[in-house]
Amino acid sequence: MEIIRPEVFTPQESDIAEGKLINSFIANCTSQYSDPDKWLDEEIHRNILLTTVDTAVAWARQRSIFPLIFGTACCAFEMIAASGPRFDLSRFGMDIIRFSPRQADVMMITGTITWKMATAARMIYDQMPEPKWVIAVGACAISGGTFRESYSVVPGVNRIMPVDVYVPGCPPRPEAMIYGINRLHAKIVKGTIDNPNLSLK
């Protein structure tokens, strides 16, 4: 069907062009589409998929991780870039960013954690429901970075909570963050219902 584009945009002429478009649309829509059940391949109806419960649950977990953002420094902007349209965290089912720990699965610590903030970070980690994972993004979250010797900075978030994936960089690019999320996926697939946090080997 050819779409008629009006070349002149006076109201009268665009109304006439719209009328032509509608009339040609009506002329083309004479027959009905048949029910999809009739023209889909019959083999699809006969399929039965066999799998284990562990695999099915791990598959579901892996593809709908809700991240809890904990952006305390400049690495947070790389995470914001990663969730934007260019790098697109939605591809990994992570587009629903939660601000409540009770609805989140993975905590992304992006930035320096001071000892005064550490109590809040640990409280939020404790409020997350099991199974839960933690990604430490950037040099400061991994080891304290340049502020390691400081009087107020936690030298690595693994002092206050278990960390599953470390993403190095200062700050890491969004590609590095996506690679870290891929490694987390690989870890989740290894887990079972009873023990979702099996280590990656």
Place this chain on the structure above:
Amino acid sequence: MTVALNGEDTGKKIAEAIPGSVVSGDKNSLIVESKSLLQVAEYLKNTPGMEFDYLTVVTAVDFMEYFEVVYRLVSMKNNQSLMLKTRVFDRVNPTIPSVTGLWRAAYYQEREIFDLFGIKFEGHPYLKRLLLWEGFEGYPLRRDYL
């Protein structure tokens, strides 16, 4: 453009009004005695021709022999600025008067200086730690901290 006042000329005017308050003054800054800081601040705020109604920053520097507390004042009305400094020589229990009553902007910055340098501001309405937690030992921005 805001005109920076010459500390030497301003110091002479202040020395006439409040004798014994000025330590020294040069092109950039004016150093006053910590005892008469509040008097000088009131003079700078209320005298016609000065009228410093806006305090942009309060900060402190540790020179080991003494602490220097720096006030940067701006007059919106006369379009001029002044760097006012005062020195505290006591390292164990440094105390200077608070200017929060004159300029409300000093409230949080004096609390921050109290937290990180241990300088007490007499007359501050709520002198409490701002950044560090209760029970933290030492004053991290002093040069002999580590």
